[in-house]
Amino acid sequence: MDAHPHTAAPAGVLLRQLAPTLAGHLVDLLAAPRGLDRPLTGVVIAEPDDAPRPEHKDRLVLLVGARGTGALRALIAAGRSGATAVALRTGRDDEREALRQAAVECGTALFGVRDQARWEDIGTVARAALDALDLGPDLAGRTRQGDLFSLARTLAALSGGAVSVEDPANRVLAYSRSDDGVDEVRRLSILGHACPENYLKVLREAGVYERLRGGELVVDVPERPDLGTRRRLAVGITAGGRFLGTLWIQESTGPLAPHTGQVLRGAARLAAVALLRPFGGPGSENGLREDLTAGLLSGRSPAAALAGHLGVSVDCGATVVAVEPHDPGHGDDRDTGLRGDRCAEIVALHAAAHRRTAASARLDGRLYVLVPGGTADRGLTAWTADLVTTLRRHLGTPVQAAVTATVPRLADAPAARTEADRILAVIADDPGRQVATYDSVRAAVLLNRILDVLGDHPDIHDPALDELAAHDRRNRSDLCGSLLRYLDAFGDVKTVARRLHIHPNTLRHRIRRAVAVTGIDLDDPQQRLVAQLHLRAARTGREHGRSV
CATH class of the missing domain: 3.40.1390.20 (HprK N-terminal domain-like)
Incomplete structure (x- = not known):
C-alpha cells in the first residue's frame, strides 16, 4: 500500500x-x-x-x-x-x-x-x-468566521456585555454588535481590527496576557477612568497547550450577568474548536463534534468515533440531557428556525462551560447534551435547571428538559436518548415543570411503556370495558372517566367528587352504574388493575379504534 x-x-x-x-x-x-x-x-x-x-x-x-x-x-x-x-x-x-x-x-x-x-x-x-x-499569524484568514461571530453574539446576549475574539497577535477575529455603552478602546479595536497599542501596553505591564496564556483562568480587568476604559473579563483560548487567542467581554451600560465567568470559559472552549477546525472542514452548521454526537445518539455511528474525538474511554459511563423548546404559538417558520439556531448555540455554550468533554447535538427538533463520565447527580440537574431558565429568558419560548439515569457505557447513549424522550413525554402536559429526572418520573415512564404495549396489541383488552365505552358514546356520559378517577384515588369518593365538581352521591351512582354495565368486581385487585390500565390506555388514545 x-x-x-x-x-x-x-x-x-x-x-x-x-x-x-x-x-x-x-x-x-x-x-x-x-x-x-x-x-x-x-x-x-x-x-x-x-x-x-x-x-x-x-x-x-x-x-x-x-x-x-x-x-x-x-x-x-x-x-x-x-x-x-x-x-x-x-x-x-x-x-x-x-x-x-x-x-x-x-x-x-x-x-x-x-x-x-x-x-x-x-x-x-x-x-x-x-x-x-x-495557522500562526494567518489565524484570522483561516478560521471559521461565521462560527466565531455567532458565538460572540450568543455570549453577548447571555452576559449583557460586548464581546470580541482576538488572535494571538491581538487582531480582532469576530465581535458582537455594539451599543452606546462601549468605550473608545472597543470602538478603535473594531474599526482598526486590532487592539490599540497603548492599551496593549497597559495590559502587558499588568501581566494580563501572561495570565491569559496559562489556561482557562478568567481575568478581571478593572475599569480605567484615566484611559476611558470600562471593566472587562477575559479568558485565553487554548488547545493542546497551544495558545490560540483571547475572548473578551466589556461591561456595557449595566453590570454583567451572574455566572458570566463560567459561561465565558465555555465560550472559550467552543472558540478553540472553531479555531482548530480545518478551513473547509465539516459542514457550515455543525462541526465534527456535533456530527459525531448526533451520529452516536441516533445509532448511526459507533461510540469509538466520538470517544476518540472527546478524549474519553469508550467504556466510560454517560448521561444524556434532552432539551425541548416548545413552539410559543406565534411567528413564522423563519422565526422558529432562528429560535432553534439560537437555542442550539446557547445549549452548546453552556454544555462546554459545564464540562470540557460534554457535547451537544440537535436531532428532530430537540437538543441533546451528552455528558461522558460522571453521574446524573444533583449538580447536573441544577445545571440543567439553570440552562432551562436561561433559554426561557432569552428565547421567550416554553422550554422543558429531561435528565436520564447514567448508562454504563458510551455505546449505550442511544438508549439514554430514548429514555430522555420518554421523560419529556411524561412532563409535556405539565408546562410549568421545567426539569425532570428519570428517578422523579420513573413510574410514569414505565406505565407509558406498558400502555404502548397495549396500544401495539389491541387484542389484549377487556370486552366488558369496551362495552362501558360504547355505553358512554350512546348516552353521552362519562362513566369511563369517573371510574378511572375513582380507581386512581383508591376509592376516595369525596376527593374525586370535589375534583369533578359533583356531589359524592352522584359519583357513587356513576360507579354503581359502571359496575352494572361491566360486571367487574371492584373488590378484586386484579380486575381493578386491568380496568385502570384499559381505561388509561383508552384515554391516552393508545388502543387502536377506542376512545373514551
Missing part, C-alpha cells in the same frame, strides 16, 4: 505541540528517545510490509493493519526512514515492551493506539491539529 502523505505542515511544528492533542484521543506516548523537539511535517499511512521510504522522514506514520510484534519490521523501517513518530496497536504488555525497545533503538517516538480508537479518527485529529498549528 502506498503512503498517503498529508499536505506538509511547516518545519516549525514540533512533536511537542502535537503530542498533548493525540494523547487525549485514546493514544499513549510510549517512547520519545530523541525528545519532543523534533520537526513534524505531516501524517502518512503505511502497511506492515512497507520498506523504508523517504516520504516517511519527519512524518507521523500511522501503521495500520498489524499489532504487537507483527509490526516490529515496519516500525524499524519507519525509524530508519527518519520518521518523527510511529503510531500502532501494541498488543500485549510483553509485546508493548518489545516495540518500545525497538523504537528507542531506531530513534523514533512511539504512540500506542488503544483498541477502542479508530485509525480514521486518529488521522483526523492529527491532521486537524497540524492544520491549527500551521
Whole structure:
C-alpha cells in the first residue's frame, strides 16, 4: 500500500505541540528517545510490509493493519526512514515492551493506539491539529468566521456585555454588535481590527496576557477612568497547550450577568474548536463534534468515533440531557428556525462551560447534551435547571428538559436518548415543570411503556370495558372517566367528587352504574388493575379504534 502523505505542515511544528492533542484521543506516548523537539511535517499511512521510504522522514506514520510484534519490521523501517513518530496497536504488555525497545533503538517516538480508537479518527485529529498549528499569524484568514461571530453574539446576549475574539497577535477575529455603552478602546479595536497599542501596553505591564496564556483562568480587568476604559473579563483560548487567542467581554451600560465567568470559559472552549477546525472542514452548521454526537445518539455511528474525538474511554459511563423548546404559538417558520439556531448555540455554550468533554447535538427538533463520565447527580440537574431558565429568558419560548439515569457505557447513549424522550413525554402536559429526572418520573415512564404495549396489541383488552365505552358514546356520559378517577384515588369518593365538581352521591351512582354495565368486581385487585390500565390506555388514545 502506498503512503498517503498529508499536505506538509511547516518545519516549525514540533512533536511537542502535537503530542498533548493525540494523547487525549485514546493514544499513549510510549517512547520519545530523541525528545519532543523534533520537526513534524505531516501524517502518512503505511502497511506492515512497507520498506523504508523517504516520504516517511519527519512524518507521523500511522501503521495500520498489524499489532504487537507483527509490526516490529515496519516500525524499524519507519525509524530508519527518519520518521518523527510511529503510531500502532501494541498488543500485549510483553509485546508493548518489545516495540518500545525497538523504537528507542531506531530513534523514533512511539504512540500506542488503544483498541477502542479508530485509525480514521486518529488521522483526523492529527491532521486537524497540524492544520491549527500551521495557522500562526494567518489565524484570522483561516478560521471559521461565521462560527466565531455567532458565538460572540450568543455570549453577548447571555452576559449583557460586548464581546470580541482576538488572535494571538491581538487582531480582532469576530465581535458582537455594539451599543452606546462601549468605550473608545472597543470602538478603535473594531474599526482598526486590532487592539490599540497603548492599551496593549497597559495590559502587558499588568501581566494580563501572561495570565491569559496559562489556561482557562478568567481575568478581571478593572475599569480605567484615566484611559476611558470600562471593566472587562477575559479568558485565553487554548488547545493542546497551544495558545490560540483571547475572548473578551466589556461591561456595557449595566453590570454583567451572574455566572458570566463560567459561561465565558465555555465560550472559550467552543472558540478553540472553531479555531482548530480545518478551513473547509465539516459542514457550515455543525462541526465534527456535533456530527459525531448526533451520529452516536441516533445509532448511526459507533461510540469509538466520538470517544476518540472527546478524549474519553469508550467504556466510560454517560448521561444524556434532552432539551425541548416548545413552539410559543406565534411567528413564522423563519422565526422558529432562528429560535432553534439560537437555542442550539446557547445549549452548546453552556454544555462546554459545564464540562470540557460534554457535547451537544440537535436531532428532530430537540437538543441533546451528552455528558461522558460522571453521574446524573444533583449538580447536573441544577445545571440543567439553570440552562432551562436561561433559554426561557432569552428565547421567550416554553422550554422543558429531561435528565436520564447514567448508562454504563458510551455505546449505550442511544438508549439514554430514548429514555430522555420518554421523560419529556411524561412532563409535556405539565408546562410549568421545567426539569425532570428519570428517578422523579420513573413510574410514569414505565406505565407509558406498558400502555404502548397495549396500544401495539389491541387484542389484549377487556370486552366488558369496551362495552362501558360504547355505553358512554350512546348516552353521552362519562362513566369511563369517573371510574378511572375513582380507581386512581383508591376509592376516595369525596376527593374525586370535589375534583369533578359533583356531589359524592352522584359519583357513587356513576360507579354503581359502571359496575352494572361491566360486571367487574371492584373488590378484586386484579380486575381493578386491568380496568385502570384499559381505561388509561383508552384515554391516552393508545388502543387502536377506542376512545373514551
